[in-house]
Structures are given as C-alpha cells and as structure tokens.
Amino acid sequence: MIRGTVIGQVWATRKARGLDGQTLLLVAARDAEGQPTGRLVVASDTLDARVGEDVTVAFGSGARNVLRPGPDNRDLLCDAAIAAIVEGAG
Amino acid sequence: MILGRVIGHVWAARRDARLQRAKLLVVRPHAIYEPAFATRHLVATDDVDAGVGDDVIVCLGAPARASLGDNNMPVDAAVLGVVDRIEWRPDAMQAPGAGPGIKRPLGGIEAVLK
Numbered sequence: 001m002i003r004g005t006v007i008g009q010v011w012a013t014r015k016a017r018g019l020d021g022q023t024l025l026l027v028a029a030r031d032a033e034g035q036p037t038g039r040l041v042v043a044s045d046t047l048d049a050r051v052g053e054d055v056t057v058a059f060g061s062g063a064r065n066v067l068r069p070g071p072d073n074r075d076l077l078c079d080a081a082i083a084a085i086v087e088g089a090g
Numbered sequence: 091m092i093l094g095r096v097i098g099h100v101w102a103a104r105r106d107a108r109l110q111r112a113k114l115l116v117v118r119p120h121a122i123y124e125p126a127f128a129t130r131h132l133v134a135t136d137d138v139d140a141g142v143g144d145d146v147i148v149c150l151g152a153p154a155r156a157s158l159g160d161n162n163m164p165v166d167a168a169v170l171g172v173v174d175r176i177e178w179r180p181d182a183m184q185a186p187g188a189g190p191g192i193k194r195p196l197g198g199i200e201a202v203l204k
C-alpha cells in the first residue's frame with residue numbers, strides 16, 4: 001500500500017460495465033517523508049474519503065479485497081482502492 | 091487505475107489468437123504511480139471505443155484481463171473508461187489534516203491536469 005492525499009474525483013460515462021457504481025478518486029502519492037511525488041493514481045473509494053484527506057491505497061488483489069473480500073473476486077475491475085483514511089502518521 | 095491520454099493506435103496482423111479482436115491503443119500516462127516502463131507510453135486494449143485525444147482511465151494487471159472476460163489473456167493494460175470530467179483542488183495537499191506541508195507544489199501534477 002502507499003500513502004497519498006485525495007485531490008479530486010474523476011467521472012466517466014462511457015466505461016466498462018464493471019466500473020458502474022465505483023467512485024473514482026484522484027490520489028496524489030506521497031513518499032516516505034510525506035512529500036508529494038508528483039504521481040497520481042485513480043483509486044476506487046468505498047470509505048467516502050473527501051478531498052484533502054490522507055489515505056492509504058491498496059493495489060492488486062488487495063484492492064479487490066477492499067471492494068469484495070476474496071478469493072472469488074477476480075472478476076472485479078479494480079487495481080487500486082482506498083483501504084484506510086489516515087488520521088495520523090509518525 | 092491511472093489517467094492517460096490516447097495518442098495513437100497499434101496495428102498488428104500477427105498476434106496471439108486470444109487477442110484477435112482486441113483494439114489496441116497507445117496511451118501516454120498523465121502521471122503514474124509506479125512506472126514499470128521508462129518509455130512514457132503503454133499499449134492498452136480498448137473496449138469502450140476511445141479515440142485519439144481522449145483522456146482515459148487505464149486499469150493495470152489482473153483486472154485488465156478480467157475486463158476482457160478471460161483471466162488468461164496476454165494483456166496487462168485495458169482502457170476502462172473515457173473521462174468526462176475531472177474535478178480537483180490544487181490546494182488539497184495543503185488542507186488541514188493533509189499531513190506535512192509540501193515543499194514543491196504537488197510535484198508537477200498541475201501541469202498534467204490542466
């Protein structure tokens with residue numbers, strides 16, 4: 001997982017059916033020191049994260065497990081998902 | 091998923107049998123989490139009829155294969171959506187509770203999202 005900050009949202013009308021119902025947020029990644037890396041990821045959100053909030057983003061099968069716990073979730077069209085909303089980090 | 095812009099097509103007559111019907115696009119990622127490729131482009135299958143110049147949502151890895159209905163496809167990137175609208179706040183990373191203040195403004199994200 002990585003840590004990042006929600007900076008916005010993306011909308012698409014023409015999309016694969018598997019994306020229906022997914023809220024797609026733009027997350028700017030931070031590095032180990034908490035500085036922005038200039039890299040963006042589009043992550044599915046189930047936790048109602050808001051713009052400005054720090055989050056952790058899970059990738060791969062971990063991301064699918066956020067949407068629906070496995071093992072039978074390989075049909076989900078999701079490779080990044082917000083796994084937690086960060087309140088503090090030391 | 092990542093954001094990118096469609097910059098071209100790929101034609102290939104000789105291709106894997108399972109890819110016979112797949113449309114292949116060249117996508118330039120706007121900014122990517124972890125580039126496994128230093129070439130600033132990727133080739134993605136397209137099921138949503140995206141055109142050159144469209145901003146698209148590209149899914150990487152296993153879900154890209156799942157989107158084609160077959161987990162054994164020789165594919166690792168698929169265009170899953172054509173972006174209508176991006177709403178974002180450049181100051182989001184400086185908002186209260188957004189962690190340590192930033193030294194460089196968003197690391198260049200503004201340039202790719204304008």
